[in-house]
Structure formats: C-alpha cells, structure tokens
Amino acid sequence: MHQNYQVAGSFMIYVTRKEHFNAAHRLYNPAWSDEKNQEVFGPCANNNWHGHNFELIVTVKGKPDPDTGFVIDLKVLGDIVKKEVVDKVDHKNLNLDVDFMQGKMASCEIFVMEIWNILAPAIAHAAPHAKLHYIKLIETPKNFVEYYGE
DSSP states (O other): OOOOOOOOSOOOEEEEEEEEEEEEEOOOOTTSOHHHHHHHHGGGGOTTOEEEEEEEEEEEEEOOOTTTOOSSOHHHHHHHHIIIIIHHHTTEETTTTOGGGTTSOOOHHHHHHHHHHHHHHHHHHHOTTEEEEEEEEESSSSOEEEEOOO
C-alpha cells in the first residue's frame, strides 16, 4: 500500500554523505620566487608534492519527496559524489591530473569551491526536492574547510 508522506508546517531536512579519497598537491604561486613560495607555503610548496587522506562531507537539504520520503536517495547522492568528484581526484595529483583544477591554486579553499560547482547542478538534476547545502573538506585531522556556496 502506497502512503503519501505529507508533513505540514515549515521544516528542512539535512542529509549527509561522507566519502574518502587520497590526493597530492602543491601550493605554489608561479608569479612568486621559490623563496617567497617557501616562506608563504612552507613544506606545502615542496617541488615533489605532498599528499593527504581527504574526507569529503556533502550535506543536501530539502523536504522529503511525498512518494519516497527521501530528500535525496543516499545511494544516488553517493553515486554522484563518487562519479563527479572522487573518481576524478582519488590517487591523483590535483595540480596535474584533475581537469577542473587546471590553472587554479590547489588550496583546499579553491578545491572545495570547484567541488561545489560540480555537485550543485548534479544534485539539483537528480533530486528536485534537494539542494546542496554544505561541503566540508577535511585535509588533516586538524585542518578542514567548509563551504556553503556563498
């Protein structure tokens, strides 16, 4: 028997998916000397790159679809994040191997904004009741960035 899930009132549900990937990068401004890059970025400017075990946390918000009860099917969300981001960055060099990072500073701040630009339309297309709300990119246990698309 089909039950329609109508809930009265104003509310918002937040659904979160976490993924993991490994990637290398180098923080380096080509307009600066090697000395200035070393001064500003320290070991992150290493000529031979450095890597991280990243965690990517993606939160979607919305009202549940009346037919499924889902804001977004978590399997669908996981598939989108994997196909659109993780498969493109896992075990890659962000500076050299990742098309959407070409010509950009490979800082976590820039990286998370580029991830947003990919995921927001993909999520909106897959789930009309859902909207990308928040991305958290964890670079190390002590360092992470959060982005709300603003």
